[in-house]
Amino acid sequence: MKKNIILLGPPGAGKGTVGSKLSELWGLLLISSGDLLREHLKKGTDSGIRAKKYMDRGELVPDDIVVAMVAKEMSKPLCARGVIMDGFPRTLSQAAMLDRIFDSEDEVRVIYLEADDDFLVNRLSLRRVCDSCGKIYHLVNLPPKREGLCDLCGGKLVQRDDDREEIIRRRLEVYRKLTAPLIEYYRDKEILSVVPGNGRLEDTINEIKKIVKW
Numbered sequence: 001m002k003k004n005i006i007l008l009g010p011p012g013a014g015k016g017t018v019g020s021k022l023s024e025l026w027g028l029l030l031i032s033s034g035d036l037l038r039e040h041l042k043k044g045t046d047s048g049i050r051a052k053k054y055m056d057r058g059e060l061v062p063d064d065i066v067v068a069m070v071a072k073e074m075s076k077p078l079c080a081r082g083v084i085m086d087g088f089p090r091t092l093s094q095a096a097m098l099d100r101i102f103d104s105e106d107e108v109r110v111i112y113l114e115a116d117d118d119f120l121v122n123r124l125s126l127r128r129v130c131d132s133c134g135k136i137y138h139l140v141n142l143p144p145k146r147e148g149l150c151d152l153c154g155g156k157l158v159q160r161d162d163d164r165e166e167i168i169r170r171r172l173e174v175y176r177k178l179t180a181p182l183i184e185y186y187r188d189k190e191i192l193s194v195v196p197g198n199g200r201l202e203d204t205i206n207e208i209k210k211i212v213k214w
């Protein structure tokens with residue numbers, strides 16, 4: 001029986017940061033659809049090239065591209081114990097597809113990280129990521145020890161192209177329209193828990209540990 005967590009919430013609610021912490025804690029593979037897309041982009045694969053124009057605009061990448069990447073990740077032996085999903089599913093049709101991949105005896109819990117738009121815009125515009133290992137920083141709340149350099153690997157910290165204010169606003173709109181309906185979808189299945197996404201990482205993790213007692 002696998003244990004799976006789906007992290008749901010607007011861009012900037014902390015899905016990536018919380019996801020990597022939970023992945024460490026529980027030894028479950030973290031699958032981030034955004035990271036998968038960015039890897040493809042870096043490598044210049046056909047899917048990456050097709051995805052780029054959507055990502056640059058803050059729009060969703062077509063389901064067929066994302067679903068193929070996620071399904072491939074999920075078939076890896078590393079997923080034998082379960083997965084933590086960050087950024088997937090993002091539409092009702094992706095959710096239906098994921099339902100078909102999970103086995104009926106698998107445990108699935110959805111954590112909805114909630115935060116308001118002003119908070120999210122602030123957090124995303126001050127976010128920096130390591131160019132080589134992907135670790136996430138915040139210029140004010142979680143600054144690196146040495147300016148511009150990753151604590152873990154010494155890599156260069158960069159701002160994601162889509163972390164500029166006008167693109168952030170667009171991502172939030174797309175989220176409200178296409179992704180937010182998943183809240184009701186999972187609430188109806190009685191597997192959804194709401195956790196504040198604007199608190200300290202430690203508090204968020206403790207809250208999740210109280211909800212998911214594995």
Ligand code: ADP
Binds near residue numbers: 059171
């Ligand atoms: P965030 O959640 O902060 O917006 P992500 O790294 O998850 O950042 O996503 C970045 C971009 O990648 C999105 O704006 C979208 O273009 C694309 N993307 C990521 N996941 C999906 C998905 N499940 N379906 C469609 N597009 C996606």
Ligand code: ZN
Binds near residue numbers: 135154
């Ligand atoms: Zn790094």
